[in-house]
Amino acid sequence: MFYGALNIIFENAKALKNRLTDAERLLWEQINAKKLGVKFRRQHPISFFIADFYCHEKKLIIQLDGSIHNVKEVLENDLQRQAAIEAFGIKVIRFKNEEIYKNLNKVLEKIKEAMQDEQFAVPPLGGGGGLSKRIIPCLDVKDGRTVKGVNFVDLRDAGDPVELAAQYAQQGADELVFLDITATHERRKTMIEMVKSVARQLNIPFTIGGGITELADAEALLNAGADKISINSAAVRNPKLIEELAKAFGVQFVVLAVDTKFVDGKNRIHLNGGRLITELETETWIKQAEDFGAGEILLTSMDHDGTKAGFDCSLLSKVNQMINIPIIASGGAGSMEHFTEVFQKANVDAALAASVFHYGEILIPDLKQELKRNNIPVRI
Numbered sequence: 001m002f003y004g005a006l007n008i009i010f011e012n013a014k015a016l017k018n019r020l021t022d023a024e025r026l027l028w029e030q031i032n033a034k035k036l037g038v039k040f041r042r043q044h045p046i047s048f049f050i051a052d053f054y055c056h057e058k059k060l061i062i063q064l065d066g067s068i069h070n071v072k073e074v075l076e077n078d079l080q081r082q083a084a085i086e087a088f089g090i091k092v093i094r095f096k097n098e099e100i101y102k103n104l105n106k107v108l109e110k111i112k113e114a115m116q117d118e119q120f121a122v123p124p125l126g127g128g129g130g131l132s133k134r135i136i137p138c139l140d141v142k143d144g145r146t147v148k149g150v151n152f153v154d155l156r157d158a159g160d161p162v163e164l165a166a167q168y169a170q171q172g173a174d175e176l177v178f179l180d181i182t183a184t185h186e187r188r189k190t191m192i193e194m195v196k197s198v199a200r201q202l203n204i205p206f207t208i209g210g211g212i213t214e215l216a217d218a219e220a221l222l223n224a225g226a227d228k229i230s231i232n233s234a235a236v237r238n239p240k241l242i243e244e245l246a247k248a249f250g251v252q253f254v255v256l257a258v259d260t261k262f263v264d265g266k267n268r269i270h271l272n273g274g275r276l277i278t279e280l281e282t283e284t285w286i287k288q289a290e291d292f293g294a295g296e297i298l299l300t301s302m303d304h305d306g307t308k309a310g311f312d313c314s315l316l317s318k319v320n321q322m323i324n325i326p327i328i329a330s331g332g333a334g335s336m337e338h339f340t341e342v343f344q345k346a347n348v349d350a351a352l353a354a355s356v357f358h359y360g361e362i363l364i365p366d367l368k369q370e371l372k373r374n375n376i377p378v379r380i
Contacts, residue, residue, distance in 0.1 A: 177207045231245070
């Protein structure tokens with residue numbers, strides 16, 4: 001949500017929050033507290049930029065321009081910075097202070113139109129409009145440290161999640177996924193602090209999952225800087241949670257994580273980090289979740305997870321043909337060839353891995369070059 005904003009940007013934004021112009025105060029009175037149905041933030045840091053008003057749900061910035069912005073050099077700089085911000089998939093609309101004073105109702109109508117107009121709609125984060133395939137490192141976090149195991153057990157330390165996140169962003173990862181497996185009452189507070197730290201380091205989207213059981217959990221993490229939230233066991237126990245989250249934040253913010261294992265001839269959903277088997281069939285559950293409003297599926301094969309024997313291309317292909325939302329393949333990555341295989345055979349939208357990235361067995365720049373050589377579209 002902060003797109004790698006530096007500390008100095010945060011400090012400047014904090015100072016500006018206490019110095020509203022008259023025009024900013026007038027507009028803020030009309031759009032704060034979700035008066036337009038969505039949450040706006042004031043003086044919000046984004047990369048090198050401080051947005052006067054920012055709506056994360058709509059990816060919309062509102063800028064108010066005083067008389068200084070009539071100066072040619074200032075206007076040219078504004079437009080250059082606006083173009084750089086729009087490259088993140090964020091729309092910027094501008095108003096002169098005089099418009100706020102003289103015709104505030106018309107300004108509000110233009111903001112509402114911008115929120116509803118299809119031309120302002122942003123594709124799912126990191127999706128590249130469904131063209132470029134995404135490479136996503138996954139960080140399982142326990143007690144503030146990244147861990148990795150085999151088949152969900154035998155966990156070992158893999159490093160500091162904030163440092164690893166920054167490294168992956170520099171290497172060219174398209175997104176990151178953090179899954180919290182901490183089992184303590186301090187989980188939420190710890191994760192919020194970590195999300196804030198990660199958000200300040202990154203200019204790529206990241207998803208946070210683990211322990212999200214209600215709207216308040218999701219809102220706290222999104223407000224802390226996460227771009228998307230992931231739910232798993234809580235959604236199985238209360239499928240309406242998917243619908244509630246989608247309505248509150250938008251389907252593009254809701255990722256359904258699915259842990260599946262082949263048992264007695266069927267793919268079965270497992271809960272609680274893979275420890276609890278259910279009678280629910282994987283394919284049936286995923287289709288139901290799409291109907292409830294899930295915006296993306298993160299499908300992990302427990303049979304393949306940690307084995308480095310390759311993704312479950314058969315299951316992934318089957319599920320991908322059933323649904324109309326993006327699917328992230330997870331579980332089994334051991335070589336660059338496995339990534340090529342899953343994109344070619346299962347046509348998934350993204351591939352996720354952990355240990356091969358954490359321990360430097362596969363470097364993301366090398367992986368993307370290999371994918372490109374195999375005519376798989378990736379962001380270089």
